[in-house]
Amino acid sequence: MPDFKLKEAKTLEYDRPAIEKGYTDQTLYVNISDSEITIKPVDAKTKETFIGGKGYDLWLLWNAVQPKTKWNDPENEICIAAGPLGGTPTYPGSGKSIVTTLSPTTATVIDSNVGGYFGPYIKFSGFDALEIQGKTAKDAVIFIDGIDQKIKIFETTGLPNNAYQLSAILTEHFAAGKPRSISVVSAGPGAKNTLIGCLNFTWYDVKRKRARYKQAGRGGIGTVFADKGIKALVVRWDTVTADTNNPADKAALKNVAKLHSREIVELDPKQNEMARIGTTHLVTIMNDHDLLPTHNFRYGQHREASNIGQQVYRRLFDPGFDGCWMGCTVACSHGVKDFVPLTGPYKGKKVFVDGPEYETVAGCGSNLGIFDPHTVVEINFYCDAYGLDTISVGTAIAFAMECFELGLITETHTGALSLNFGNRLSALELVHQMAKGEGFGQIVGQGVRKMKEIFAKDFGADPKIMRDIGMEAKGLEFSEYMTKESLAQQGGYGLALKGPQHDEAWLIFLDMVHNFMPTFEQKAEALHWFPMFRTWFGLCGLCKLPWNDIIPEDNKDTPEPAKVMKHVQWYADYFSAVTGRKATPDDLIEMSEKVYNFQRIFNLRMGFGRREQDAIPYRAVGPVTEDEYVSREERYDNQLAQIHKVDINGKSTAEKIAILRNFREQQYEKLKDAVYKRRGWTSDGIPSLDTVKRLGIDFEEVLDLLNAHGVSS
Amino acid sequence: MITVSGSNFPWREGMTVADLLKEIDDSQPCAVVRINDTYVSQMNFENTVIPDDSEVFLIPMIAGG
Ligand code: SF4
Numbered sequence: 212m213p214d215f216k217l218k219e220a221k222t223l224e225y226d227r228p229a230i231e232k233g234y235t236d237q238t239l240y241v242n243i244s245d246s247e248i249t250i251k252p253v254d255a256k257t258k259e260t261f262i263g264g265k266g267y268d269l270w271l272l273w274n275a276v277q278p279k280t281k282w283n284d285p286e287n288e289i290c291i292a293a294g295p296l297g298g299t300p301t302y303p304g305s306g307k308s309i310v311t312t313l314s315p316t317t318a319t320v321i322d323s324n325v326g327g328y329f330g331p332y333i334k335f336s337g338f339d340a341l342e343i344q345g346k347t348a349k350d351a352v353i354f355i356d357g358i359d360q361k362i363k364i365f366e367t368t369g370l371p372n373n374a375y376q377l378s379a380i381l382t383e384h385f386a387a388g389k390p391r392s393i394s395v396v397s398a399g400p401g402a403k404n405t406l407i408g409c410l411n412f413t414w415y416d417v418k419r420k421r422a423r424y425k426q427a428g429r430g431g432i433g434t435v436f437a438d439k440g441i442k443a444l445v446v447r448w449d450t451v452t453a454d455t456n457n458p459a460d461k462a463a464l465k466n467v468a469k470l471h472s473r474e475i476v477e478l479d480p481k482q483n484e485m486a487r488i489g490t491t492h493l494v495t496i497m498n499d500h501d502l503l504p505t506h507n508f509r510y511g512q513h514r515e516a517s518n519i520g521q522q523v524y525r526r527l528f529d530p531g532f533d534g535c536w537m538g539c540t541v542a543c544s545h546g547v548k549d550f551v552p553l554t555g556p557y558k559g560k561k562v563f564v565d566g567p568e569y570e571t572v573a574g575c576g577s578n579l580g581i582f583d584p585h586t587v588v589e590i591n592f593y594c595d596a597y598g599l600d601t602i603s604v605g606t607a608i609a610f611a612m613e614c615f616e617l618g619l620i621t622e623t624h625t626g627a628l629s630l631n632f633g634n635r636l637s638a639l640e641l642v643h644q645m646a647k648g649e650g651f652g653q654i655v656g657q658g659v660r661k662m663k664e665i666f667a668k669d670f671g672a673d674p675k676i677m678r679d680i681g682m683e684a685k686g687l688e689f690s691e692y693m694t695k696e697s698l699a700q701q702g703g704y705g706l707a708l709k710g711p712q713h714d715e716a717w718l719i720f721l722d723m724v725h726n727f728m729p730t731f732e733q734k735a736e737a738l739h740w741f742p743m744f745r746t747w748f749g750l751c752g753l754c755k756l757p758w759n760d761i762i763p764e765d766n767k768d769t770p771e772p773a774k775v776m777k778h779v780q781w782y783a784d785y786f787s788a789v790t791g792r793k794a795t796p797d798d799l800i801e802m803s804e805k806v807y808n809f810q811r812i813f814n815l816r817m818g819f820g821r822r823e824q825d826a827i828p829y830r831a832v833g834p835v836t837e838d839e840y841v842s843r844e845e846r847y848d849n850q851l852a853q854i855h856k857v858d859i860n861g862k863s864t865a866e867k868i869a870i871l872r873n874f875r876e877q878q879y880e881k882l883k884d885a886v887y888k889r890r891g892w893t894s895d896g897i898p899s900l901d902t903v904k905r906l907g908i909d910f911e912e913v914l915d916l917l918n919a920h921g922v923s924s
Numbered sequence: 925m926i927t928v929s930g931s932n933f934p935w936r937e938g939m940t941v942a943d944l945l946k947e948i949d950d951s952q953p954c955a956v957v958r959i960n961d962t963y964v965s966q967m968n969f970e971n972t973v974i975p976d977d978s979e980v981f982l983i984p985m986i987a988g989g
Pocket of ligand 1: 303304305306326533534535536539540541542543544754755756757
């Protein structure tokens with residue numbers, strides 16, 4: 212164990228309030244510039260409007276930053292909250308933390324929903340949310356001790372940089388013999404030296420006797436954390452029972468929790484076996500449907516996809532309970548035991564790897580043309596240890612690889628690295644370089660948007676083709692689904708508030724495979740309801756997987772099977788039982804609408820949040836290159852001839868690409884119109900005055916902002 | 925004999941996934957099934973033969989993501 216020191220810089224003793232129906236009604240503010248620690252009450256209006264979780268985070272952040280605040284300014288904050296239902300150990304998926312900050316890659320609000328024990332433990336320690344502001348040069352550790360009712364800021368020396376070692380050491384140090392009482396949040400050297408850093412949140416695996424990890428990955432939250440000089444956050448809490456959250460109606464909670472929990476235990480083995488193989492089943496299914504991104508989203512299929520599919524991970528995953536929150540019967544957070552990396556600082560040593568999930572397999576595997584599970588697991592491991600987001604890492608390297616294959620960049624620029632698709636050692640080398648902030652990896656670690664600028668300005672690469680193939684929108688790298696044949700999913704990515712992450716709406720199968728939403732209006736309705744309902748999980752501190760990854764057997768016979776309304780009703784009952792605030796399924800949507808529209812307005816305040824920012828690269832919409840067109844020529848030719856009534860005889864591939872592009876881009880614009888209308892937004896994508904009034908978010912600052920953007924009636 | 929989502933179902937030589945789906949009383953769209961540990965997508969239903977003693981599951985693919 213390294214020789215490290217923790218020097219106490221500040222301590223605040225406090226009286227922990229009793230939890231009342233899922234709430235503590237206070238938040239914790241820490242400014243690490245001057246070691247200020249303050250406890251703030253939450254007023255009734257804030258509670259009513261923002262509910263908790265992401266809603267609280269956004270309100271705290273809104274009040275902390277200014278329109279000109281940059282991600283690395285001291286006033287930027289990292290906010291972490293659990294939500295009123297968070298910390299319930301009987302209801303599956305109830306342990307999520309929601310993290311927000313201003314992102315280094317999007318320059319506006321980013322949010323991430325992450326497992327691990329941190330959020331619930333913070334709440335049980337007395338705080339509905341934690342906001343951290345300021346910057347320090349002294350490697351701070353913030354310790355929230357809910358048992359002894361003390362908050363401490365330490366200045367540290369000698370602690371290791373990588374999250375893997377750091378979390379293990381801090382868990383042991385603060386646990387006082389009870390490691391399950393600790394959760395650690397940390398980033399890593401990759402977070403410090405790139406813009407795509409993630410945060411690792413731990414949960415303690417009692418059976419395997421080790422700290423396990425989940426990641427708040429997207430948008431460089433870890434980079435903000437590292438830039439602030441925070442080494443780690445540590446929280447300590449005691450035993451958790453069904454009563455710890457002090458629900459309003461214990462009997463009702465017990466009843467609904469049992470229904471959902473039991474259903475999962477009964478049906479998961481008959482459906483996707485998430486308790487055994489996590490989300491890896493998606494790999495071959497996506498591949499079969501031409502939806503698995505390969506070679507920087509050029510294609511959706513590869514003959515070697517099954518090499519990185521569930522049958523492989525079924526063997527690799529260490530069997531056992533893998534719930535990232537207590538009592539989650541989905542228990543999908545699997546890991547690989549005794550993995551031996553072939554490169555880097557852990558070369559030849561046995562490590563435990565948390566993951567991979569589908570996104571990592573697709574992003575760091577197929578999208579790089581890598582179909583070797585060992586390499587995927589190794590990239591997964593190092594990304595976690597270095598504090599790097601596997602999705603952004605995958606999509607960024609894929610872009611660099613395509614630029615290399617197109618001759619837009621050469622070995623002169625890559626430091627002699629050959630970046631052809633499928634080059635496993637080069638991909639790993641880039642990850643190690645990102646951690647050190649060296650070489651070409653330092654450039655890739657800036658993310659796709661910055662790479663496009665650098666390649667054009669410094670390397671003379673053609674910006675036009677890079678605009679089409681650089682898979683980012685709003686500055687965030689795409690997550691790992693092909694959208695060319697699903698207009699609804701193009702909207703699911705392009706119209707998402709924070710950028711192209713699938714956690715707002717995942718509509719590919721409903722749209723493309725089941726054809727549930729053939730009209731623009733039906734797509735718009737889906738792009739209203741699904742993002743709203745998914746937002747609700749973030750308000751309450753929940754994981755969305757139990758909602759629709761395990762489906763009731765009679766779901767198909769219900770009027771709206773896509774929404775899994777039986778579960779939506781259970782969630783409404785769950786909310787009512789904990790908070791005592793009677794809620795219907797429609798109420799849940801309205802709760803989300805307030806926060807969702809507020810986040811859109813927050814974007815507007817930061818200089819974004821309009822129609823032009825909802826643009827997506829053409830690679831997400833249709834074939835950019837002749838190779839792509841020719842590879843699915845029959846499909847595209849048929850669409851041109853039969854849907855668009857184009858006489859394709861005698862037309863060259865380039866001409867057909869141009870005509871198809873015109874049609875598809877028009878469709879995407881029409882989709883925007885329909886969605887904006889459904890969401891109650893102007894044609895420029897700004898929430899209308901009526902909408903903000905209806906939702907009760909017509910605060911003076913909001914009205915002024917809308918007015919400044921010409922929205923006054 | 926095979927099982928389909930936990931219930932017994934008679935097996936016959938050469939039975940494909942497409943045959944099975946036609947025979948069971950279920951008009952809902954099904955894009956993916958799992959036969960033991962193997963997932964089979966709709967484009968392969970016609971040419972995937974179900975072995976005897978298999979456990980077959982109809983996968984409700986509205987989730988994911
Ligand atoms: S479903 Fe999986 S990710 Fe969600 S809380 Fe449970 S174990 Fe964690």
